Amino acid sequence: MIWLTGRQFRVQALTAAGVLAAFAILLALTGPHMASLYAASGLIGCHGGSCQNLAGSFEAELQSTAIYPALYLIGVVSILLAPAVIGLFWGAPLIARELETGTDALAWNQSVTRTRWLAVKLAVGGLTAMAVTEGLSLMQAWWAAPLGRAVTHGAPAGALYQGRFTQLIFASHGITPLGYAAFAFALGVTAGALIRRTLPAMAVTLAIFAALQIAMPLWIRPHFAPADRAVIAVDLGNFAGGPTGAGGGSLTLVATSLPGQFGAWILSSGPVNAAGQPVSTTPAACTAPSIENSPDFDGCLTSQGIREAISYQPASRYWPFQWTETAIYLALALALAGYCFRRLNRRLS
Amino acid sequence: MNAAIATEGLGKRYRRLWALADCTLAIPAGHVVGLVGPNGAGKTTLLRIAAGMLTPTTGAIQVLGGRPVAGPEQLARVGFLAQDAPVYARLTVADHLKLGAHLNPAWDAGLARRRIGRLDLDLDQKAGTLSGGQRSQLALTLAVAKRPELLILDEPVASLDPLARREFLQDLMETVAEQQVSVVMSSHLVGDLERVCDYLVVLVASRVQIAGPVEDLLATHHLVSGPRRDPRSLPGGITVISASHTDVQSTLLVRTSGPVFDPAWTVSEVGVEDIVLAYMSQAAGRRRRDHQLEEVPK
Numbered sequence: 001m002i003w004l005t006g007r008q009f010r011v012q013a014l015t016a017a018g019v020l021a022a023f024a025i026l027l028a029l030t031g032p033h034m035a036s037l038y039a040a041s042g043l044i045g046c047h048g049g050s051c052q053n054l055a056g057s058f059e060a061e062l063q064s065t066a067i068y069p070a071l072y073l074i075g076v077v078s079i080l081l082a083p084a085v086i087g088l089f090w091g092a093p094l095i096a097r098e099l100e101t102g103t104d105a106l107a108w109n110q111s112v113t114r115t116r117w118l119a120v121k122l123a124v125g126g127l128t129a130m131a132v133t134e135g136l137s138l139m140q141a142w143w144a145a146p147l148g149r150a151v152t153h154g155a156p157a158g159a160l161y162q163g164r165f166t167q168l169i170f171a172s173h174g175i176t177p178l179g180y181a182a183f184a185f186a187l188g189v190t191a192g193a194l195i196r197r198t199l200p201a202m203a204v205t206l207a208i209f210a211a212l213q214i215a216m217p218l219w220i221r222p223h224f225a226p227a228d229r230a231v232i233a234v235d236l237g238n239f240a241g242g243p244t245g246a247g248g249g250s251l252t253l254v255a256t257s258l259p260g261q262f263g264a265w266i267l268s269s270g271p272v273n274a275a276g277q278p279v280s281t282t283p284a285a286c287t288a289p290s291i292e293n294s295p296d297f298d299g300c301l302t303s304q305g306i307r308e309a310i311s312y313q314p315a316s317r318y319w320p321f322q323w324t325e326t327a328i329y330l331a332l333a334l335a336l337a338g339y340c341f342r343r344l345n346r347r348l349s
Numbered sequence: 350m351n352a353a354i355a356t357e358g359l360g361k362r363y364r365r366l367w368a369l370a371d372c373t374l375a376i377p378a379g380h381v382v383g384l385v386g387p388n389g390a391g392k393t394t395l396l397r398i399a400a401g402m403l404t405p406t407t408g409a410i411q412v413l414g415g416r417p418v419a420g421p422e423q424l425a426r427v428g429f430l431a432q433d434a435p436v437y438a439r440l441t442v443a444d445h446l447k448l449g450a451h452l453n454p455a456w457d458a459g460l461a462r463r464r465i466g467r468l469d470l471d472l473d474q475k476a477g478t479l480s481g482g483q484r485s486q487l488a489l490t491l492a493v494a495k496r497p498e499l500l501i502l503d504e505p506v507a508s509l510d511p512l513a514r515r516e517f518l519q520d521l522m523e524t525v526a527e528q529q530v531s532v533v534m535s536s537h538l539v540g541d542l543e544r545v546c547d548y549l550v551v552l553v554a555s556r557v558q559i560a561g562p563v564e565d566l567l568a569t570h571h572l573v574s575g576p577r578r579d580p581r582s583l584p585g586g587i588t589v590i591s592a593s594h595t596d597v598q599s600t601l602l603v604r605t606s607g608p609v610f611d612p613a614w615t616v617s618e619v620g621v622e623d624i625v626l627a628y629m630s631q632a633a634g635r636r637r638r639d640h641q642l643e644e645v646p647k
Contacts, residue, residue, distance in 0.1 A: 003451045007444060008437070101438070105402055105431035106488065110452035111424045111495060346404065 001112055001120045009124060012090055016132045023078065023136055027143040030071055037061060038146035043153055055153040062147070072147075075140040079172035082136055083184035084209050086129040091188015092201040094121055095340070099196045114344045122337055126185050133181035141173055152262075164318050165265030167217040174322040179329030184209050186336035193343050216325065222267050224324045227311040230258060231272065234298040234308050251282040251301075255310050263315035274305030351414065353378040353499050353531050354399050359408035360555075361394050368394040371408070372555040376533055376548075378413065378499065380562070381525055383546030384535040385625050387633070391555045392535040393432060396503045399533075400429035413499055425455055428492035428500045428530075433508055434485040438477025442470050445487060446494075453495035460528075461494035468520070482513030486520065493524055500525075502534035506541055518545050543621040551625055553632035563621060570624050574600040575614040591627040602627045 006013075038044075041058040043051065062068040095118075098104040108114050164170060171180070187209060191201040234253065255269035273279045283304040286292065291300050313321070354376040361369045369391035376382050384392050397403045398410055401418030410416075415423045436445060442465065450456045465472065468486045470479070476487060485505060492500060505521075506514040522545050525532055536542050542549070549566060551558040559566070570590070577599045580589040588604045602619060603609070609616050 001452060004448050007440065007448075102431060102433060102435035103437055104435075105397075105400070105429060106435050106437070106491065108402070108418070109400060109424065109427070109429040109492070110449065111421050111454055112452045113418070113421055113424065 001116055002124070004107075005120050005124045009128075013128060016128065019078075020132060020135055020139075023075075024139055026071065027075070027139055030067065031143040034062065034068065034143070034146050038150070041150075043150060046153070051153040055150040058150050059147070072144060075136075075143065076168050076172045079133065079136045079140060079177055080168070080213075082133045083129070083177070083180035084206060086132070086181060087184030087188035087205045087209055088202045090125050090129060091185040092192045092205050093198045094125065094189045094192055095344070096192030096196055096198040096201045099192075100198060115341060118341055118344055122186070122189065122340070125189075126182055126333070126337075129181040129185040130178045133177040134175070137172060137174075137177040163263050163265065164315070165263070165313065165321075170217070170221075170318075170322075170325075171213070174319070175326045176322055176329070179326035179333070180213075182333040183212075183329040183336075186333040186340075190336045190340055193340050220328075221321065221325060222265075222313070224321050225313065225317055227267050228314055229309065229311045230261070231276070231307050231309045232259065234271070234301045234306055235259070236295070236298045250280055251306075252280070253308055255308060258310055258312055261312065261314055263318070265313040265315075265317075267311045267313065269308060269310040271301070271306050272309045274307075276309070278309070279306065351378045352376060352411065353380075353382065353533055354395075354410065354412055356395070356410045357408055359395070359398065359410055360406050361391075361398060361403060362406040367555075369398070369405075370555045372552075372557075373408075374550065374552075374557045374560070376550060376560075378531040380548035381522075381532040381546045382534070382548040382550060383542035384533060384550050384552060385537065385539055385542060385629075386535075386552035387629055388537060389554075390552045392537075392552055393503055395552070396429075396501050396533070396535055397431075400427065400431075400501050402429075402431070421454075425453060425495065426498045428495055428497035430485075430488050430492045430500070430502045430505055432503045434481075434488035434505070436476040436479075436484055436488055439475060441473050441475055442479075442487060443472040445476060445491060446472075449491045449494055455496040457494045457496050460496075461490055464490045464493070464520075464524075480513070482509050482517060485509060485513075485517055489517070489521065489524075493528065493530070496528070497530060499531045499533065502532065504535055504537075506536065506538065514541060521545060539622045539625045549621065549625065551628045553629055554636060556632070558628040558632050559624075566621065566624055567618070569604050569606060570602065570619050571605065571609055572600065572602055572617045572619045572623070573609055573611075573614045574598060574617075575611070590624075590631055 038058060041054055041061075043054050043058060046054055095104075098107055107117060164173070170176065184205070188201065188205040191204045191208075192198065195201045195204060251271055253269065253271045255266055258264045258266060271279050282292070283301070283306065285304055286297065286300040291297060352375045355374070357373050359369060359372040360367060372391060372395060376384075384396070386392050394403065398405050399412050399417055401424075412423075413426055415426070417427070418424055437448075440448070446458075446461050446465065449461060450458055464486075468483070468490075470483055470487065476484065479487060485508075489502075489505070492502075502521075506517055509517060518541060521532070524530075525545075534542070534546070543563075546563060548560075548562050550560040575598070577594055577597055580592050580599070580601060583589065583601075583603070586605055586607060587609070589601050590604060591602045593600050602623065
């Protein structure tokens, strides 16, 4: 059975190996240069406030090359797309193609039970899918390590590198790619077994996987643990786009970071009054254009009792969240696989 | 007698349509059994259930005394060649033989090699580029070389041209003689079955119309012709299967356990094809009448 699986899986395995090799070459050609830039940046062994400036200039240097931001994006997007591609092209045809071509009658009339047939197919395909995706992720992590270190030294989070909790980073680093790969593969196999035709099964696999990848960071992941809450003084340095109060006196303050909580995942933020109630209008005392557009706008707000409430997940929960999310996807993958076994043995008509 | 396939009230429904309904039959082992019937009789459904490719909606089935695909042992005992002889288009002939060798403990590599050599198949050719006849031969090789006790063939020659058909059946007969394997094969081409089968089952609308060794069928069926008379006036022990009349003459296909003695009648032998066709049209006529009765109640 392993021989047959290997034989039927050869083209896919070679394709995957080719992609991994191309990715490795690309990163190996550019990674050492980034590392040398980092070494030359003076960040190693820096002290105190100078670090932040050095980190900022290192990041600016990378940004100016155009190739590093592009590679960074290509890397992250490849890791995110790999599970979907695997689910579509390895998972969906696994059973559906056999049913479509009638070769199920050939495969399942050898002296090997369908349970074993599927077990070997799922094991080989699933483990390869996980290895390929995690391989991409580890290579990218190695390549981008200098960037990550620069950011911990206080480089501003920008287009090149954002916090670990942002969707692109969280879903492409750590162990989550393992879970995505296993799930997408099992999803494809299940869709193929249910729909019995490869192309519609591929479409359904893509739709469900994409929907879950969107729903997870928006509605599910924030609730892995009860969010922490902080109420801090209004400081315009923390806000993206500054306060918006033009004319109508409406006030929104969207925090981008939380002082003292580096790398925290900010779920929601907004101004509250002295009683802790959310407010949406600028106090009358601060509405004059001369104040609203001045750097001292935050001082005026503070004097009126306005503070900023932030609900967030601290950076220390990064790994627990990684484990939780991976476990959820792996559990889903196992449930789907279990369903496939049942379906293959009980109902195939 | 050990049954190759025994069913009890077997039925298979697709949504609201019954492809096979309340089918009870026993097909004996140790024969080359031809399963004949018109399109839609349920032959393919029956054989696919027997091979474990379909789960029945109702009833029970035993294949060589066991449940289909109950385990590796049961799988090893039954070889199945599905309609249109599916093979992996992208694998070579040699790959298919390796597949068989890896997946069947009782694989007879020598037999497989001899067959492929005799059939003049190129080991390195992709199965997708084989002709229909070659593909059937390759699929049959896989089914035979696993050394099953029972070979189930679903319309093995339906899609082949007459020459390929004859070669396939010739080869099948040699293999059966060599391997002592029981065979159940379906076809709606009675002429082909006549050459290879020693036992016939005529299936119309899930019902067995007649079943028995070909020899017995030939010995108990006669074509009699004589002056026109009402078939109902025939002596007991004679069953009329089909009758045709002209103004002065009647020609009947009858089944009788003993010889037909009537000086007024000319008795002649009938071929298998005539017997099968007579049963099929008898069943078709009965169904037509039933339908008319249902549709026009009086």
